[in-house]
Amino acid sequence: MRVDAHLDLAYNALDLGRDLTLPLEALREAAQTPDTPLVSLPSLREGGFGLVFATVFVDPKRHAERLYPEALRQLALYREWEERGLVRLVRSRRDLETHLRAYPEDGVLGLLLLLEGAHVLPEPEALDELHALGVRMVGLTWATANAYAGGNAEPAPLTPLGEALLRRMEALGVALDVSHLSDAAFFPALSHFRGPVAATHANARALTPTPRHLSDEMLLALKAREGVVGLVPFNTFLDPAWTRGMPRLPLNALFAHKTYLEARLGRERVGLGSDWDGGFGLEYVPMGLEAHRDLERLGDEGFLGGNWLRWLQTWL
Numbered sequence: 576m577r578v579d580a581h582l583d584l585a586y587n588a589l590d591l592g593r594d595l596t597l598p599l600e601a602l603r604e605a606a607q608t609p610d611t612p613l614v615s616l617p618s619l620r621e622g623g624f625g626l627v628f629a630t631v632f633v634d635p636k637r638h639a640e641r642l643y644p645e646a647l648r649q650l651a652l653y654r655e656w657e658e659r660g661l662v663r664l665v666r667s668r669r670d671l672e673t674h675l676r677a678y679p680e681d682g683v684l685g686l687l688l689l690l691e692g693a694h695v696l697p698e699p700e701a702l703d704e705l706h707a708l709g710v711r712m713v714g715l716t717w718a719t720a721n722a723y724a725g726g727n728a729e730p731a732p733l734t735p736l737g738e739a740l741l742r743r744m745e746a747l748g749v750a751l752d753v754s755h756l757s758d759a760a761f762f763p764a765l766s767h768f769r770g771p772v773a774a775t776h777a778n779a780r781a782l783t784p785t786p787r788h789l790s791d792e793m794l795l796a797l798k799a800r801e802g803v804v805g806l807v808p809f810n811t812f813l814d815p816a817w818t819r820g821m822p823r824l825p826l827n828a829l830f831a832h833k834t835y836l837e838a839r840l841g842r843e844r845v846g847l848g849s850d851w852d853g854g855f856g857l858e859y860v861p862m863g864l865e866a867h868r869d870l871e872r873l874g875d876e877g878f879l880g881g882n883w884l885r886w887l888q889t890w891l
């Protein structure tokens with residue numbers, strides 16, 4: 576089974592108004608956005624992607640006055656999809672085993688719920704409710720600094736509230752996604768948190784030198800914690816000189832990051848975290864990639880899913 580470790584599905588549905596139950600071609604015809612859509616539930620199925628880490632991502636500006644209610648609204652959508660038989664929430668090891676058995680027969684997409692950005696939490700204890708609704712992974716920040724930690728766009732350290740949230744995550748059995756953490760928060764977060772860690776969507780900073788990506792020191796620390804990194808097929812993240820309007824990059828730009836990450840982490844610790852439609856569309860991805868079915872060009876079944884599944888089986 577293939578795994579994509581980062582997709583903002585609820586954000587796509589609610590903020591961008593896309594009906595993700597439609598085939599990708601229909602979404603593309605109906606698109607009101609300047610970016611051409613890359614993801615729909617049928618296109619994931621067509622690509623053999625049976626499990627995705629589906630985010631609760633609440634745009635901090637757009638929903639500034641109602642962050643937590645918007646997070647609940649996204650979770651309610653995932654629940655509604657589950658009730659309609661479109662997805663299966665994976666909340667436990669047992670759910671995962673059930674899903675692995677059922678998927679080849681029914682093709683129902685599994686969702687592992689990931690909170691991208693703790694800015695939605697009014698206090699660390701609020702995580703208990705989100706956990707009860709299925710959230711099993713948390714990234715402390717999304718780009719900006721918040722009450723818990725600094726992000727890649729706004730450097731700041733881990734705060735005492737951030738430490739309290741990490742303790743809450745540990746107690747609940749929730750994993751830490753280190754993507755988007757600022758350098759000043761990354762290492763303190765790892766040392767305050769004893770639970771499972773991963774970077775669902777980040778590339779190599781050595782090749783794309785911005786704070787959004789993982790430095791060699793970070794990769795070493797993730798390896799020591801048996802974490803997995805999800806590679807992002809997004810031109811801006813592959814080549815810092817690339818901007819929209821330039822020809823789409825060749826796949827080699829992606830392989831350079833993959834090879835680099837694999838050399839530092841080991842091949843069994845690199846997977847996929849596409850983040851497709853998480854702020855960019857088809858115009859921003861390497862040539863040869865039009866939909867999830869094309870991602871099989873990028874690697875073997877370990878890279879396409881097995882590495883994430885093994886990681887989940889160590890802690891879920």
Ligand SMILES: [Zn+2]
Nearest residue numbers: 691755776850
């Ligand atoms: Zn992100």
